[in-house]
Amino acid sequence: MITSNNATTDSSASTTTTSQSVLDMVVIKTVPVDRVWLMRHIVMYPHEPFDFIKIDGDDTTALHYGVYIKQSGQDNNNNNNDVVDKEESLLLVSVVSLFVNGQKDEAQFRKFATLEQHQSRGYGTKLLGYLIEKVKEMGISKLWCSAREAKSSFYTRFGLIQVGQPYTKNNIKMIRMEMIINQQQ
């Protein structure tokens, strides 16, 4: 792990170049918690007070991962300068936070968010794929999330299945989804 200025760089950060120009120079790495809070607020709860988006463990035990892209001229003109990694001139477009339980056998991912103007470009898919690989490496048995029911088909593609009954939180219909990562001996 290398830390420089405000940016924490995961030594396993991946740089992927694909044939799609929009996905050129995609870097997935750990994200400082203040940037994660900003992203959550912008994407998920812009009308709530800023502290609404903070959750227990965010600045202690949680692991935060994000997708950074090379800024295009268009991105340079937007108002998301606060989520730009200035040192590398990369724009943070998607984040997710991982919370591992005390026994280190289960992990929950929470607050998955891609900037609206960058949604449906495959960044969330890349980030969740990366997260699942990380969780596998950690030897964790089960990965789960509380998904917006309307988004459950997105997670089904990764092998997560719905568990239990839907419930309502902050006026949003939610469902628990989980997948077995490593079979316990």
Ligand SMILES: CC(C)(COP(=O)(O)OP(=O)(O)OC[C@H]1O[C@@H](n2cnc3c(N)ncnc32)[C@H](O)[C@@H]1OP(=O)(O)O)[C@@H](O)C(=O)NCCC(=O)NCCS
């Ligand atoms: C959920 C969320 C994080 C997904 O992030 P994303 O970066 O848009 O994810 P992707 O681009 O990989 O996939 C989104 C959709 O675009 C599609 N897609 C992926 N790459 C694509 C491409 N190159 N061209 C067109 N569509 C594409 C995916 O199939 C997916 O379709 P679906 O919504 O029908 O399942 C994002 O929609 C978001 O931030 N939503 C608001 C906050 C939220 O609801 N968070 C989740 C709470 S459970």
